[in-house]
Amino acid sequence: MAVFTPVTLDDIAPWMAQFPLGKALAIKGIASGIENSNFFITTESGEFVLTIFENLSFEQLPFYLKLMRRLADHGVLVPAPIANAQGELVVALHGKPASIVTKLEGASQMSPAPVHCAEVGAMLARMHLAAKDFEIRQPNLRGLEWWHATTPKVLPFLSEANQHLLRAEIHHQDAFASTELYRALPNGPVHADLFRNNVMFDGERLTGFFDFYFAGCDTWIFDVAVTVNDWCIDLDSGELDLARVNAMLDAYHAVRPFTEGEAVAWRTMLRAAAFRFWLSRLYDYHQPRDAEMLTPHDPGHFERILRLRETREAPPLPQNLQKN
Template sequence: MAVFTSVTLDDLSQWIKQFPLGKALALKGIASGIENSNFFLTTERGEFVLTIFENLDFAQLPFYVQLMRHLAERGVPVPAPVPNDRGELVVALHGKPATIVSKLDGSSQMDPQPVHCAEVGATLAKMHLAGQDFALRQPNLRGLDWWIETVPKVLPFLDADKAALLQSELAFQRAFAGGPVYAELAHGPVHADLFRNNVMFVGERLSGCFDFYFAGWDSWLFDIAVTANDWCIDLDSGRLDHDRVLALTRAYHAVRPFTDAEAQSWQTMLRAAALRFWLSRLYDLHRPREAEMLTPHDPTHFERVLRERIAVPAPDLTA
């Protein structure tokens, strides 16, 4: 949610007339994040979020916006895309794909307790179940194929120890993904980036999940692992907090019970989730794009998380 493409109220004066939102009254860039240009948009009809997509194209975007609409229609608390007067959810702005979605109530919970993790776990399970009948298919664009392609691009920037860890873990995950246990895992649409700053709370009630622009078709267990690696850890050390892990996984399990294959794969998938974000942060740091408000995340954090997941057993998934 950096700002790569500048937008002014004057730019929106004619463009926004195609939406049933009235006049644009205020626009403010959102500084967090590193993929798209995002703005808080105030109109005569309320508060919204405007996103201009910097990497995704018009052919890829229907998956993301239609998934949000699909989930919203099934009662999952996610932003609802606003169609224009031709029913389009993605339209061009400054020559790039753009969309407007509803703004969620609440604020992010950056110091989560078990009660918050339980809310996230239950909501994630409902999201997975609600996505079962979603018709569109698109792979996780930051999945294994991207890891294989990207590791050689960052290796020249790493010392021998980090390079060895990255290559070793990639080999481990490739072997696992080609094995029989992985083939038994339940798959479907996943959020794939459900970090603390992508969830809103009003008090202890989860009021919404947003930023679906890393979503794709992947194992549900990978989605849970990505979530646990952010919501359920000590940020300084990367260690899992058992109480928060158990709160998240038990709440998920109560809505959609885990399978034997998922229980068997839990530790490996936590490692996969750590690898994915270590690698993407290495790439963003060493191969950056220009942006007005871009601050790359520190790759060292997820290096620590990966080393922890390799060294320390996680709480049992069905405990």
């Protein structure tokens, strides 16, 4: 993520003494994303990832870190949080909450083939099932409530056409969220940000999901839509690649079959997933924060995707659907 809070090796050395990882030998900032300050740290025990949280509070963070531990304990490939000598997963650094997790092996697959999409789909379904009874409930903090709070902050910067698009889409999503069908959709903890750069591969073998700090409780089909809208598209146009879409959906369905309600909701959820990231990128672009290594994303990318999802039929979900 972007580095908002600088940390040096001298800073980290005494702080690391509370963790069972030995001395810190090197630290390097990670320059991607725009939410937290992330660093690779090398210690006498190996390589880890340090995150300083710029927006999330000490009270909110147990949801994310305990969720990751729950998933790891159930065979889902995720970074494992490291507790300090007092058993704490969140510890203050420079006055802000911070945590250390294990570093995944492999690299992000930025040009995925259907085989990679199938691996992601299957692991996403296993993640949803593993977390379905997770004891902590926290809403998706970038859901409808955030959309309504953020829309007035970006509208003045938009063209008349984009103002109309934004207002019309949030009205559509509000209407759908008020239906019994929506309320009956299978739900639970979701990653909510499972883009290509948040998954690691070693060749065709998936080695892990990471960056769970947008996770929250939402419909599982929304999580699938977020993932499809990144992994299964032509990046230049936003058009869906049917071979990749079908590979991901078939692999997910083989682990957790889709329901009839999810089939009805599918196109609207693809629109919701595009809208969520269009709105957040508009906000980050027009209301930037200072950072040492800030890389805001182009809002136009998800505007194009949203317009396509509004006007094109969605590829169908796999058949033999379960009832809600």
